Amino acid sequence: MKATIKVLKEQFKYFYLVRRLSVYELRSKNNDNYLGMAWEIINPVFQISIYWFVFGYGIRQREDIPLTENLSVPFIYWMIIGMIVWLFFYQSIIQGSKSIYTRIKMLAKMNFPMSIIPNYVVLSRYFVFLGMFVILILVMNMSGYYVNIYYLQFPYYLLALFVFTFSLAFVMSTLSTIIRDIQMFLQSILRMGLYISPILWNVDTIANETISLVMKLNPLYYLIEGFRFSFFGIGWHIFNDPIYTVYFWSITIILFTFGSVLHLKFRRHFIDFV
Amino acid sequence: MTISIEIKDLSKKYKLYQSRSERFKDLVLPKSYGKDFWALRHVDFRANKGDVIGFIGINGSGKSTLSNIIAGIVPESSGSIYINGQASLIAVSSGLKGDLTGRENIELKCLMLGFSMKEIKEMQQWIIEFAELEDFIDQPVKSYSSGMKSRLGFAISVTIDPDILIIDEALSVGDKAFAEKSIEKMKEFKAQGKTMIFVSHSINQIKNFCNKVLWLEFGQVKKYGNVDDIIPEYENFIKEYKKMTKKQKSVYKRKVIENQTVRGNK
Numbered sequence: 001m002k003a004t005i006k007v008l009k010e011q012f013k014y015f016y017l018v019r020r021l022s023v024y025e026l027r028s029k030n031n032d033n034y035l036g037m038a039w040e041i042i043n044p045v046f047q048i049s050i051y052w053f054v055f056g057y058g059i060r061q062r063e064d065i066p067l068t069e070n071l072s073v074p075f076i077y078w079m080i081i082g083m084i085v086w087l088f089f090y091q092s093i094i095q096g097s098k099s100i101y102t103r104i105k106m107l108a109k110m111n112f113p114m115s116i117i118p119n120y121v122v123l124s125r126y127f128v129f130l131g132m133f134v135i136l137i138l139v140m141n142m143s144g145y146y147v148n149i150y151y152l153q154f155p156y157y158l159l160a161l162f163v164f165t166f167s168l169a170f171v172m173s174t175l176s177t178i179i180r181d182i183q184m185f186l187q188s189i190l191r192m193g194l195y196i197s198p199i200l201w202n203v204d205t206i207a208n209e210t211i212s213l214v215m216k217l218n219p220l221y222y223l224i225e226g227f228r229f230s231f232f233g234i235g236w237h238i239f240n241d242p243i244y245t246v247y248f249w250s251i252t253i254i255l256f257t258f259g260s261v262l263h264l265k266f267r268r269h270f271i272d273f274v
Numbered sequence: 275m276t277i278s279i280e281i282k283d284l285s286k287k288y289k290l291y292q293s294r295s296e297r298f299k300d301l302v303l304p305k306s307y308g309k310d311f312w313a314l315r316h317v318d319f320r321a322n323k324g325d326v327i328g329f330i331g332i333n334g335s336g337k338s339t340l341s342n343i344i345a346g347i348v349p350e351s352s353g354s355i356y357i358n359g360q361a362s363l364i365a366v367s368s369g370l371k372g373d374l375t376g377r378e379n380i381e382l383k384c385l386m387l388g389f390s391m392k393e394i395k396e397m398q399q400w401i402i403e404f405a406e407l408e409d410f411i412d413q414p415v416k417s418y419s420s421g422m423k424s425r426l427g428f429a430i431s432v433t434i435d436p437d438i439l440i441i442d443e444a445l446s447v448g449d450k451a452f453a454e455k456s457i458e459k460m461k462e463f464k465a466q467g468k469t470m471i472f473v474s475h476s477i478n479q480i481k482n483f484c485n486k487v488l489w490l491e492f493g494q495v496k497k498y499g500n501v502d503d504i505i506p507e508y509e510n511f512i513k514e515y516k517k518m519t520k521k522q523k524s525v526y527k528r529k530v531i532e533n534q535t536v537r538g539n540k
Contacts, residue, residue, distance in 0.1 A: 017385060024382050028373040031414060106369040110386040178301070268349045272288075 003260040007170075010113045018116050022124035040128045041135070044087050051083060052076050055200050065202050067234055077143060081231055082199035082224045084136055088129035089165055089220060090190055092122045096169025097186055101177040104270050114267050115260075118173040122166045133158075140231050148233035156238060157226040164219055164252045170259035174266055177273050198224060222248045277358060278438060278469040279321040279344060284353035286314040286339055286493075290535065312534045313339040314493045317353070321486070324467040328480035328501070330508055331490035332515065334530065337473045340490065341440045344471065359437025364428055372416035376407055376426055379415055383430055397433050404459075405429035406452070425452055432459055439463060440471045457483070477512075481505055492533050 011018070030037045055075070064072035099121040100114060107117065141147060176182040194200070197220050206212040215221065222244055229237035238245055266273075291297040291308040300307040314336045321327055329337040342348040343355065345363035370379050380401055384394045402411050405425040410418065418426070432439075441460075460483065463470060474480055480487065480501065487504045489497040497504050518526065 020385050021382070024371075024374065024378065027378065028371055031373050031375075106371070107386070112386060112388070179298075271348055 001257070003264045004257045007115045007256075007260040007263065010115050011119055014112050014116050017112055018120045018123055021116075021120040022127065025120060025124040026127065041131060044084070044128075044132060047087065048080060048083050051200065052079065055079070067228070067232055071232065071234070073145075073232060077140065077145065077231075078202075078228065079200060080136065080139070081227050082197070084129065084132045085161065085220065085224050085227060086194060086197060086199050087132075088125055088161070090193070092125045092165045093169050093172060093186065093190060095125065096122050096166075097172035097176045097183055099169070100173045100270060101180070101274055104177070104274055114270065115170070115263055118169045119166060122162070122169050126162055126165075130158075136231075145231055145233070148230075150230040150233050150236065153226060153230045153237060157223055157230070160226075160248070160252075161223050164223070164248070164255075167252050167255040167259055171255055171262065174259065174262045177270055178266060193220075197221065216244075217247075219248050219251050275322045277320060277356070278323045278325065279319075279358070280356040281317055281319050281344075282354045284314060284317040284340075284343065284355060285312060285351050286336075286343065286348070287312055287351040309535050312493055314343075315534070317490075317493075317495055319488055319495060319498050321469055321471075323358070323469055324464075325486055326464055326470045326472065326484045327486045327488055328472045328474060328484035329488050329490065330474070330477075330480065331496075332512075334527075335490040336493040337490055338442060339493075341442055341471060341473050344438070345440050357438065361438040361440060362431055362434060362436035363440045363442060364431040370415045370423060370427060373414055375414055376405075376411040376418070377402075379426070380430060384434070387434055389434075401426075401429045401433050404432075404455075421449065421452070428456060432463075436468075438469045438471070440473070442473045443475070477505060477509060492530050 026037060026040065030039055033039055035042065052075075064074055065078040066072045067078075096118045099118045103117060104114075107114065137147075172182065172186060176186070196215065197218055198215065203212055203215045203221070206215070226237040229235055229240070288311045289297075289300065289308045290311050291300065296307045299305075317336075317340065329341065331337050339348065341363065343350050344357065345361050346357075347363065369383060371382065374382065377398070380398055381391075381394055384397060385391075389397070402408075405411075405422070405428070407422060407426060410422060415423065415426070439460075460470065464483075472480060472484055484501055486499065487497070487501050487508070488495060489504055489508055497507065515523075515526075
């Protein structure tokens with residue numbers, strides 16, 4: 001508990017720095033390209049179009065996704081929401097887990113705590129995500145899914161997504177500094193993650209209830225469904241299933257606490273692991 | 275006399291592993307695996323404010339490890355260290371990001387050191403002038419020559435005005451004019467009464483600049499005292515060492531390693 005509070009305090013105290021550093025992070029990644037930061041948007045757009053082409057259009061045409069009794073939406077709109085969340089999550093975890101050991105040599109002797117390193121790396125991805133999110137809102141409205149009262153849920157889900165992703169990246173940043181293999185392990189697990197998360201296909205179509213329940217244990221499912229509820233104006237997802245909300249936050253808090261304890265235990269010796 | 279650095283019974287242990295499985299076992303199991311390598315053993319020394327200390331010793335004697343510990347980059351394994359004020363290490367091109375331009379690097383580094391944007395704007399002009407980078411300041415650092423990099427690193431480090439300055443071979447790169455300029459700056463710091471540590475192989479630089487010398491051998495303090503007392507002795511040692519045949523040198527080196535390596539017990 002003490003560890004959690006300490007790490008939290010560090011995050012807030014250095015928030016200005018976190019923000020500035022995340023901008024430099026993005027800049028240093030894209031300085032060489034002629035199109036610069038535009039690639040941060042171009043890249044996911046390409047990726048989404050490929051998935052859409054393969055799963056939604058030509059090769060394996062999908063039917064509309066039934067959401068409520070009288071609402072079905074075309075696969076592409078349904079998928080695109082999950083995809084954007086997933087791309088943020090995936091890149092944040094991969095880069096977040098590398099964040100400490102790749103920077104430690106440079107950052108070991110600076111006037112800030114190392115717990116903010118994964119934070120600014122995740123935040124730099126989050127900026128990109130927010131950009132994509134704004135585009136997504138435009139696309140949705142142009143396609144006839146208009147702004148509705150349930151958009152009020154967005155701040156909550158945007159925050160929850162960041163907190164959850166950061167917590168997981170924070171745990172991984174310590175683990176993969178100590179054991180580098182974690183990095184490899186993560187990469188292969190996450191590649192699979194796309195297919196076992198409810199992004200490219202609808203969990204409700206699974207007849208087997210146990211499997212469908214197991215799928216829903218994935219915290220990403222909670223977030224993605226929340227976004228979908230809002231975009232398509234289905235309802236208040238937060239209150240729809242309170243137990244699910246409690247479950248999501250328990251997982252997040254456990255991850256963050258575990259990450260804090262682990263981080264504080266090892267941070268003095270990070271440099272010896274490099 | 276105020277004490278600036280006080281180090282008591284400081285040791286630094288590194289682990290040497292024969293294989294990956296050994297490394298893994300050591301991490302997971304309570305029993306200890308692998309050999310211990312003592313980069314520093316029972317180092318005691320004290321520096322007063324205003325001292326300029328040269329660290330000398332042949333390669334692998336622990337000079338860099340000690341200066342890294344004083345700078346707070348590497349943690350010690352045992353013993354205690356007291357630092358009065360903020361220590362800053364200047365190493366060649368320390369912590370510059372190759373993808374960013376020189377200007378961005380200045381901002382980034384100063385931000386991380388806790389300066390506000392306003393202060394940085396003020397410092398920037400001075401840094402750019404001192405580093406003599408001119409048009410290159412808006413080019414990515416990876417296109418810099420090594421001299422440019424170390425000039426920029428040096429300029430940033432001296433602007434932040436630390437209480438204790440640790441200079442690790444930083445002045446050996448760059449041309450003569452810049453080296454002289456840096457020495458001038460160092461002298462200014464010296465006049466201000468800052469504590470400085472010089473890690474160098476150049477006996478001349480140490481003679482000119484330092485008032486005390488810490489001579490390290492096998493990770494232990496061999497001698498610590500005034501420049502005039504120790505440098506002649508060190509010069510003799512270096513002469514002897516140079517005279518040694520290849521075989522003698524390797525025997526000597528092996529002795530060093532055996533001295534510092536111990537089968538570990540946790």
